[in-house]
Amino acid sequence: MFKAILAAFAALTIAPIGIANAQQSDVRHGAMLFGANCFQCHGRDGSGGIAPKLTGQGNAASWPFERFRNAVLAGYGERNRPLNEIMPHFGYVKIAPSGRIPTDDELRAIQAYLKSVGATPAPSPVVIRDRALRS
Numbered sequence: 001m002f003k004a005i006l007a008a009f010a011a012l013t014i015a016p017i018g019i020a021n022a023q024q025s026d027v028r029h030g031a032m033l034f035g036a037n038c039f040q041c042h043g044r045d046g047s048g049g050i051a052p053k054l055t056g057q058g059n060a061a062s063w064p065f066e067r068f069r070n071a072v073l074a075g076y077g078e079r080n081r082p083l084n085e086i087m088p089h090f091g092y093v094k095i096a097p098s099g100r101i102p103t104d105d106e107l108r109a110i111q112a113y114l115k116s117v118g119a120t121p122a123p124s125p126v127v128i129r130d131r132a133l134r135s
C-alpha cells in the first residue's frame with residue numbers, strides 16, 4: 001500500500017518536471033536554430049527588423065503550426081498569400097546547421113522559442129506595490 005502511494009506520488013511529481021524539461025530543451029533548440037537562420041532579418045528575439053515581428057499575440061508565434069510551417073518552408077503567409085521573395089523558402093534553401101530541409105521537430109522548436117519570448121510571468125502585484133511604496 002505504502003509503495004503504491006509512493007509510486008503514485010512519484011508519478012505525479014516527476015511527470016510535470018519531465019514535460020517542463022522537454023519544453024525547455026525545445027525552446028533552447030529553437031533559439032539556436034533561430035540564431036543560425038532567422039535573426040538577421042527578423043531581429044533579435046524575433047521582434048522584427050527588415051522583416052516582420054514574429055513574436056506576440058496574432059503574429060507567427062501564435063499561428064497554427066501548419067501555417068507557420070507553410071510560411072517557413074514554402075513562403076506562404078496568412079490566407080496563403082505568397083510572402084515577399086526576400087523570405088527564404090527553407091524547404092528549398094535548407095536550414096543551418098543540418099544543411100537539410102527543416103524537420104517538423106525543428107520547426108516546432110523554432111515556434112516554441114518564438115512563443116517563449118516575453119512569456120515570463122508578470123511580476124507579482126506585491127513586488128510592484130513594494131516598489132511604489134519605496135519610490
Ligand code: HEC
Binds near residue numbers: 034068085
Ligand atoms: C533574408 C531575410 C530573411 C530571413 C533570413 C528569414 N526571413 Fe522570414 N521573412 C522575411 C521577410 C522579408 C518576410 C515578409 C514577407 C512578406 O510579408 O511578404 C518574412 C516573413 C516571414 C514569416 C511570415 C510573417 C507574417 O507575419 O506574415 C514567417 C513566419 C517567417 N518569415 C519566418 C522565418 C523563420 C522561422 C526564419 C528562419 C528559419 C526566417 N523567417 C528567416 C525575411 C527573412
